[in-house]
Amino acid sequence: MEAEKQDNIRVLVVDDEPSILEIITFMLENEGYIVANAATGSAALEKVVSFRPDLILLDVMLPETDGIEVARNLKNNFRTRHIPIIMVSAKRDIEDKVLGMEIGADDYVTKPFSREELLARVKMVLRRTRDQLDRNPLTGLPGNIYIEVETRKLMKSGEHFNMLYVDIDNFKPFNDYYGYDQGDVAIEILRDVILNTVEKLGTSMDIVAHIGGDDFIIITFSDSTEKIADEIIKGFSRQSKSLFPKEDIKRGYFVTVDRKSKKSTYKCNLTISVALIKDIDSRFTNYAQLVDSAMELKRYAKSIGGNRYVEERRVSNNSS
Incomplete structure (x- = not known):
């Protein structure tokens, strides 16, 4: 055993x-x-x-x-x-x-x-x-527990840092249609794009975590946070094209059917949405509040179309 x-x-x-x-x-x-x-x-x-x-x-x-x-x-x-x-x-x-x-x-x-x-x-x-x-078995990256503990430490220390929340758009229909193995390949492609980008533009102290499904969180101390988000989007857009069969790319779409026999059509083009929160400081009182804000931004990014990042621009409540 x-x-x-x-x-x-x-x-x-x-x-x-x-x-x-x-x-x-x-x-x-x-x-x-x-x-x-x-x-x-x-x-x-x-x-x-x-x-x-x-x-x-x-x-x-x-x-x-x-x-x-x-x-x-x-x-x-x-x-x-x-x-x-x-x-x-x-x-x-x-x-x-x-x-x-x-x-x-x-x-x-x-x-x-x-x-x-x-x-x-x-x-x-x-x-x-x-x-x-709490390492993710697919990507080998730290998971929810680790990123929460490390983020809490940073928030308690008062050190400023930036967070990116990265998520694949329409991942569930892609996963359902092409199968879990191909879904895993998509997640591994995103992992590699994120790691390569952070290695290129981030710092040695940055943290990349896979918190489940197709969701990743990046903690970075780099001043090039927007560029990191942009490079991740561009890199995944280039590499994700290999996920689709040639005949589907030629047709331009795939069709899923749900349990109620409802058909939905999706483009043969996986995109991602990125939420970006910069200069995290005392305006966030706890980790849950920070993640909730990131998820809200991510949902907004998805609503206006994939392959884009949305930045949180609220000022600190302590600002004069």
Whole structure:
């Protein structure tokens, strides 16, 4: 029963000793984990992008770029900072452990370790991370719980930030007509467009969350918030064309039929709507109020036609 819970959990093992890689890989695969390997720091950073692990087992002593530097790089990147890291080392120096924890590592295991200890630490960190992040199983992005906790922290600190709420228009009829697999592809396309855009125009401290369905929230500290919204719209518009069969594109539309046999016609063109709230400050007293405002803006954007963003322009109640 326990092994079933590990299905589809992806673990990246980073170690320059082939024998260690082989042993850890065998242990994890025997428990049902999906495992990828890397022998250097640079290879690990590349593998993280393509493999999208749920957990990283990272050796401290690596050639070229050591494990501490790899962990620091991952934790300073908005794409990867949420991935839990267990540092692995033959050294027992307390300094290494402290440094690893200071840069954001989630746990530390010392070689030689037993099978039982390693698997217990892996399960503990994954369980703790799942509870904290509520990661979306399709996109691998943090979910509702994480974005709410982080937003509450920012609101409490008084630090100004911006929020974008992104949503696909007419996603349900598209999903019903072309099937859930194609709907998942559409969501993954939007995820990639958002991540690439935020990486290009945002900051290293930005947060991207998938809060369910086709809804994404972006917290950004960038001064280019409008440009981020515009680039996401343009990028998704370009890439979403691949979602439709050629014959449907040639016809120009698809038709759905509901339970009451009512027909509805939709263009072969998926669009998105973006709500944009800038300089969030004391005018919002809680997270629910902020999200409600974003959803209201999103609904307005949808009402006036997709592929556009709408900005909240209300001034603070405290302004003179």
